Amino acid sequence: MAKSTSQYVCTECGWTGAKWFGRCPECGQWGTIEEFHEARPSKRGTGGGTGSGGRRTQASVVSAQAQAQPISQVSTSDMDRLSTGFEEFDRVLGGGIVPGSVILVAGEPGIGKSTLLLETAGNVSRSASGSVLYISGEESQAQVRMRASRVGAIDDALLLAATTDLGTVLGLIEQTKPALAIVDSAQTITSQDVDGISGGSTQVREVASALIDLAKTYDIPIMLVGHVTKDGAIAGPRTLEHLVDVVCQFEGDSQTALRMLHAAKNRFGPTDEVGCFDMSGQGIEEVTDPSGLFLSTSEAPVEGTCVTFTLDGHRSLPIEVQALVTNSVLPTPRRNTNGIDANRLAMLAAVLYRHGRVNLLTKDLYVSTIAGGLAKEPGCDLAIVAALASASSSKPIAKTTCAIGEISLTGQVRPVPQLAHRINEAARLGFTRAIVPTRRTGRRPEPVPGLEVVEVSTLADALGALYLR
Structure with a gap:
């Protein structure tokens, strides 16, 4: 009992x-x-229950179903990946969807998770040999059909179902044997075999375990939509992320159309890839070259701006930092930021005063990036300081000049990881001059055609190289 x-x-x-x-x-x-x-x-037993007879029965079942064999003899011929129809999505997954894998896509409400997976379902249904099953626990079939019409995901091979019962979901997948199954979302599906509220830890664990077992048994890839809590963590028990094969975070600013897809966990590929998407009224479109998203369109140099290159996984993105310096009428000057850490700005203003002889302590400072870009990694320090010095001295920095480097409290310009990757991307985008930290050890980097690399070791040297002293 x-x-x-x-x-x-x-x-x-x-x-x-x-x-x-x-x-x-x-x-x-x-x-x-x-x-x-x-x-x-x-506890369930066969024959002798927990006695020796039960153990013998269990051992015989294991020996009949699974045989150990050398790893060199294991075949991978049936592991051809399934393309999602998005090159950005495929790269984040490591080349496509692996048969029998379970992928969890999480993100904030309204960020576009359901839209992305619905478009993926439409792409797969048009290219794959089998059908695609889309199960919605949040919307009716008519509501999903309206959204599919808007994003262009209408296809006869795309099957829709609306249910919140786990038994019905498992029965639909077993009956249709789709090339891809999508469940939206894991927190809305409930099992009648266990107690607990919808979205609770018990229900989410039961639903995930049943879907994973089904995916491995029939070799059907399953995509799950996951909700997040207020702090951005995936709702439900932490074991949910351990059970699935791939965990993707769909992120973006609700005020902008840019969306980023990161792989927080991937058993079949790297976890440092990032996919860029653009949210529009017609759905989600991939951005294969996001280099121009975070740069202004002005061709003439403008004071208070400087371009740096930040890393997001294997991708190097240019970020334009804009600064505005004004006289303050308040006892405590303002420090407003957008896309930049406010505490970092306060520290850089103090370092700029102490080691760069540029006094901004009594000024109002406004520093921002373009189009929701983030310049929060230490490698963006030099560009932030250069933008502040340019705005203070009313001297613009050339549009073809970029600055990359971390600044310490002693005024030293410290090296940043993967500097060669950043300057190669700068040369590809047409930059002709790069201010970078001095290499301390190892061989000097190979010259980049068309790009003058100026190495500096201190903040004062960097301001001099940018003609801001």
């Missing part, structure tokens, strides 16, 4: 515990702890 135990779960973050709290210990929300009863499955 199954035993029942009383537990408590947070409806906001999925925390579970054996004691009730008025405030969730995990997310700090009040009044979100609810009681539920989790059923524990009874």
